[in-house]
Amino acid sequence: QVQLVESGGGLVQTGGSLRLSCAASARIFDSYTIGWFRQAPGKEREFVSTITGSGTRTYYSDSVKGRFTISRDNAKNTVYLQMNSLKPEDTAVYFCAAQQWRLTTIQTDYKYWGQGTQVTVSS
Numbered sequence: 001q002v003q004l005v006e007s008g009g010g011l012v013q014t015g016g017s018l019r020l021s022c023a024a025s026a027r028i029f030d031s032y033t034i035g036w037f038r039q040a041p042g043k044e045r046e047f048v049s050t051i052t053g054s055g056t057r058t059y060y061s062d063s064v065k066g067r068f069t070i071s072r073d074n075a076k077n078t079v080y081l082q083m084n085s086l087k088p089e090d091t092a093v094y095f096c097a098a099q100q101w102r103l104t105t106i107q108t109d110y111k112y113w114g115q116g117t118q119v120t121v122s123s
Contacts, residue, residue: 001025001112002024002025002026002032002098002111002112003024003025003112004022004023004024004025004096004097004098004112004113004114005022005023005024005114005115006020006021006022006094006095006096006114006115006116006117007020007021007023007117008020008021008117009094009117009118009119010118010119010120011120011121011122012086012119012120012121012122013121013122014086014087014088014121014122014123015085015086016086016121017082017083017084017085017086018083018086018119019080019081019082019083020036020080020081020083020094020096020117020119021078021079021080022034022036022078022079022080022081022096022114023076023077023078024077024078024079024098025077026077026098029053029074029077030053030054030074031053031100032053032098032099032100033050033051033052033053033098033099033100033101033102033103033104034050034051034070034072034079034096034097034098035047035048035049035050035051035096035097035098035099035104035105035110036048036049036050036070036079036081036094036095036096036097037094037095037096037097037107038090038092038093038094038095038119039092039093039095039116040089040091040092041091041092043092045095045107046061047061047105047106047107048060048061048064048068048081048094049061049064049068049070049081050070050103050104050105051070051071051072051079051103052103053074053100055071055072055074057103058070059103059105061105063089064083064090067083067084067085067086068081068082068083068084069081069082069084070082079096081094081096083119086119086121087121088121088122088123089121090119090121091119091120091121092118092119093116093117093118093119094116094117094118094119095113095114095115095116096113096114097110097111097112097113097114098110098111098112099111099112
């Protein structure tokens with residue numbers, strides 16, 4: 001069983017930055033691919049970014065590419081999502097998720113999920 005806890009959300013103005021953290025309880029953390037997803041009010045949850053266990057491969061949705069950066073510190077069992085140039089449309093609850101299969105954007109491929117952290121970008 002893997003427990004994931006997100007933190008770092010908050011209220012920020014357009015153009016601002018936030019760094020989200022995803023802390024995991026996994027014993028072999030570097031065997032897990034970690035993904036970030038988000039769900040805006042009234043919308044379906046969508047893929048944001050993902051990173052392999054070693055950290056050598058990453059992938060981003062087109063909507064965040066060039067603005068968000070995913071990284072991980074396996075010594076701390078933590079994955080980060082640095083979010084720059086934030087826009088009101090980035091407002092959502094952000095979730096991290098983990099699986100040991102592959103680098104994937106498909107939500108159902110992820111076995112473990114955190115509770116989410118709210119990000120609000122004011123205009």
